[in-house]
Amino acid sequence: MAEYKNYILVCGGTGCRASRSSELVEELNKQLKIYQLENDAKVLTTGCFGFCEKGPNVKIIPDNTFYTRVKPEDAEEIVKEHILKGRKVQRLLYLDPDTNKHISDDKHMEFYKKQVRIALRNCGFIDPENIKESIERDGYAALGKVLTELTPEQTIDIILKSGLRGRGGAGFPTGKKWAIASKSVAKPKYVICNADEGDPGAFMDRSILEGDPHSVLEAMAICGYCIGAEHGLIYVRAEYPLAIHRLQVAIKQAREYGLLGNDIMGSGFNFDVELRYGAGAFVCGEETALIHSMEGKRGEPTLKPPFPAVHGYLGQPSNVNNVETFANVPIIILKGADWFSSIGTATSKGTKVFALAGKINNVGLIEVPMGTTLREVIFDIGGGMKNGKKFKAVQTGGPSGGCLTEKHLDVPIDYDNLKAAGSIMGSGGMIVMDEDNCMVAVAKFYLEFIVGESCGKCSPCRIGNMRMLEILTKICDGKGTMDDLYELRDLAHVIKDTALCGLGQTSPNPVLSTLDNFWDEYVAHVRDHKCPAGVCKNLMEYHIDPAICVGCGACQRNCPADAISGEKRAPHTIDQSKCIKCGTCREKCKFGAISIQ
């Protein structure tokens, strides 16, 4: 029987591999052989532990000892001391920076886990299409508690004291929002869940709905009880068919179990939830536009006030919260405000879910306590930069956010810190960029998105963003002037100050933050007509070095624009007026004769 007494798990994540973890595996195997322990212990390569800065990491099972910075030279000592004699190798244990002591106690071996799953507590654990699995993990227990033991005021008080702030972007205190909606006297009232999730690259809300729809339904019912609403509506984009399917199944099951519907758990409280489908316009994530869209009107925002809490869906008081905001609610009720507010920073409590994407090794869905630094997210949890490239910037907050740089890496993530650094928390998209990303092109990408998504109702956003995009296009084409850069900044401020809704008011952020942090890169485009990252096509020229070219004709045959000419066995040349900068010739040349200038 091949049950081993010990397993030596060696991190095979890209970060650790770069620091010789595969050599370590070899050496461990060699040492096991030497000490004749091959049948007692087995060496395994695993995925990333999320503690890459201290890698290569090694974990011994079953005692869960965690070694950091293990080198191939340490293999013998691990085998001889730990596996053979059962003694931990003290010097390889993690040195706790706070106490300056090695952590050797099994119970405290969790320190390397930087993520804490609160909003995602059930995601990936339960079958989302089986309500029993949700109930087994305390699904609807918070609703039961609220309906049976607490008044709406007491419940709102818990949410208020917990410090929970909206996860949809703006970070408004959720308890305060509920309190305001509860004071509106008109009936009926509505609880609305914003599942529009329009930021490019974001998928936090989709994952929650697909993995744990009952938490959201339960929280909506709790909110309904607090503000005095019997109707819940989820506005979800039609592009999320699986999330919609899981929600439909969840709503059906909750009704069957009497957890939605009339007289829930014998309390006399009625609540039911319906779905509304959005067509996937970014502006429809803005709450007033969302409400209009649900009413069957054009998805255009209106000026606030009046806020939805007073004048919302069908003119009735409505409370709009984001999916992730809701997902936090039941567990706060069960564990208490103090528990929740003990996690996080002074102004931002709890955790935040991020969709980690871009030039990073471990793309994925992560959840970290507020106050975790960008460095920890990118270099530990994210496993560092792909292909060993240099970190350049991280974009948070999507089209409403900004690009942060090296100097912001140690900023503890929370609403206020990210804002002070020139970006925003946003809903949780986080895109990591490396030296090959051109920041002018990045700003242009977001503006293209905005120009496509602007509803056109107000002119600063409709015309202003278009003007900014024109200028950025000019710069990327090498036709920009220094005056353009100043005009860009002026325009950005005017749009920020005068646009009607949040879309326009925040749309200049990617431009402003890149102007602030990457001014030199803009200047290089304008003054030197160079794109330092080699992205902007119109600032590049492909050239054939006549000293290297052998005249084989491979480039000529493959050029889709017929831009290359030359006699056989004589150096070829590229006609720059025809060249479309596709780069095919450079790939095809076996002699490396073609370069970018």
Place this chain on the structure above:
Amino acid sequence: MNKIKSLDDLRKMKQNMAGDLSIREKSTNPEKMIQIRVAMATCGIAAGARGVMNAFVEKIEKDKIPAIVTQTGCMGFCYAEPTVEVRIPGKDPVVFGHVDAAKVEEIVDKYIVKGELIDGILPVSFQTIEEHENK
């Protein structure tokens, strides 16, 4: 199925599910069985999770393994989809990444049948609420 008419009903239901399962039959008795959970969120499905799920179903049927295959949501490891969690009663759950047809065979033959850990485990890189509380 009975409606839940009070908080007590809900609590009883929860308890029942964690309680004595031996009397219940296979499908309603998941806790005693080996569970194979395939992450079936949009990202997992795009990476081939459905095929993996089918491969597990066929394999355990063929080899007569007392296991059930179910779906779950996103585990967060988008870089390693398709991901699968295997829960053997009495042991810590283990997550495997980059699962394909060959890996399905290996997981069942080695880990489930022989209890032997294999390459490609994704270490749990997060704390649960309870772990975080007890720190």
